[in-house]
Amino acid sequence: MTGRDRLRELLDAVLDDDNDDLGAMAGRAYSSPFHFSRVLRRGTGEAPVAMRRRVMLERAAWQLRRGTSVTDAAFAAGYGSVEGFARAYARGFGHPPSATPSRPGDHWLPAPNGIHFHPPTSLWVHTTERPMNPVTETMVGHDLDDTRLLLDEAKGLDDDVYRHEHLPGALVTAWDGGEGSIAVVLEHLVRSREVWLAAIDGADHPVRGGDDVAALVARHEAVAPRWRAVWRDVERRGAWDDVLVDALCDPPESFVMSSVLAHNLTYAAYRRQLVRLMLRASGRTVDEGDPIMWLRGRTEHEEDR
Template sequence: MTGRDRLRELLDAVLAEDNHTLGAMAQDAYASPYHLSRVLSRDAGEAPVALRRRVLLERAAWRLRQGTSVTDAAWEAGYESLEGFSRAFSRAYGHPPSETSGQDTHTWLPAANGIHFHPPTSLWVHSTEQTMSPLTDQLVRHDLDDTRVLLDLAKGLSREDFLAPRLPGHEVTSWEGPEESVAAVLEHHVGTKEVWLAAIEGGAAPERPADVTVADLVARHEAVAPRWLAFVRDVDRRGGWDDLLVDALCEPPESFQLGSVITHVLTYAAHRRQLARHLLRLAGVSADDGDPINWLHEQRGEAR
């Protein structure tokens, strides 16, 4: 006779269809929310809410491959809106759920614990999985999520306040020109990833409209974010940090290590996000501190 597998009991509670909150998971597991979070974080290396969210996205990807509609996949994964599901799916897989087809073979998302959805209703534990380092993953995903927070805050500005130069003559870099307004800072922030991905993918230099609107920036960010995440994950998976990129968009062309490109983007991204917060506050908008510690707590469904 075998003993109880307590870890499996906890996993079952986390993934039960009706357990949409940490409290419901804990109640089903006959544990406190604190104990459930502590044990799973220790033994599975992933907090309960984050684990549930990832596995249900994997199930949604598999269901979409079987012909399920995006709407049905979203509801089954516990999302209350198609927009929220599409955003989460795109950031996870690098393409929107509407582009998933029966030809796609990849549904597992990076997970150091190797725990994945296995159709039709089981879990699979892959013991030799290689995944993106936690630090790299957190840096990249926090940047993308925090950018959306700032864009949402900018929606509350009038057109005049959005474009108003509040730091006359201010430059973030010596080669990109002045960034004096909320509009200029956020446009450069989003546009940086667009430019680098164009160079990496061998595409033409992207259009950088002079008449920037918040709605345009939101659309551009939603398009570039999953592509950027997929690129960094691919570099990490291949160990391609020292690979060289010949950037034909430069005049004359220059070569860059991919690791230095990613570090460059993350460095200026962090600066511009905090600069945008400063400018938003000058415009009378209340903004949080953008602390990745708080963001990670929210991702894990933990209370501080």
């Protein structure tokens, strides 16, 4: 007689259509939420709710490719609104759900365990998949989320405070010029990703958008999923030593892809701290921007759901 595959039973509980939260998953597996989460994380390297959300998005991508409407895919994946689904989909895949994958396998998202949705209703364990480097994922994710947090902090500022030179003479890079106001630093945070993405895509130099907070939020929301997708793709392909020839430079310059990410993370971290200094100078109370606290908050949120 074949013995029980306890991990498989736990995975079945995660993906059961009736189990939309941690309590329901644990109940289906006749386990406490704490024990269920601990055992599954130990066996797969992924929290139950995070795994379910990822696999449901993968299933949605497969359904969309077969002609399912965005609305039907959203509700089948357990989302309460099409807007929430579209944001999660874009964050995961780097493009909106209207831009569906064209080839089999394109519906997979990065996973630490090779576990993916396999049509029509089963799982596929891809044993040769290169796992995402948690350092890369953490640093890119924190950079993007922290930028959005600071944009949200700036929403309530009067325009004169937003554009005031709190730090006259502040300079991050010589080619960008002075960055003494909240407005300028936030715009440079968003703009740098837009320009580098254009260089990576071989596109024209992007037109500069508005620099009021609402415009910057819209620009950030457009560029963030694409930025995340680029580095996930580089990680999957092991392409860190690939060379980018940037035709936007005059004359064109070449850059190793790993140095492009290091460059952006370095200057983005400096800019985010400059914004915090200026927000505090304007009377705002803001956190320290610590990636440890950011990751802890994300983990606790996933386990509580």
